Amino acid sequence: MDKDxxxxxxxxxxxxxxxxxxxxxxxxxxxxxxxxxxxVVRLSLALQQLHPDLSPVDHDY
Incomplete structure (x- = not known):
């Protein structure tokens, strides 16, 4: 693992x-x-749930 x-x-x-x-x-x-x-879809959703702030989709409707 990277030191940082x-x-x-x-x-x-x-x-x-x-x-x-x-x-x-x-x-x-x-x-x-x-x-x-x-x-791909399952992993994409897991990544989005882990870090919703990094999602490329804007959820501010």
Whole structure:
């Protein structure tokens, strides 16, 4: 783990795992693997729930 991230602990580890999984799912989607779209959507939602402030979608209606 990066020295700057040590203080973030479990939250950083979860974020890192989700982003790694998301990147892998995008590759699977590009290759047309079955179930890849669902994995991308599920991981995208998990990342959005973890950090809603970083979401590219503006929810201020």
């Amino acid at each position: 991230a040590e203080g973030l602990g479990a939250d950083f580890e979860l974020w890192q795992q989700l982003t790694d999984d998301y990147e892998a799912a995008l590759g699977a989607l590009a290759r047309g693997e079955p179930g890849a779209r669902e994995r």
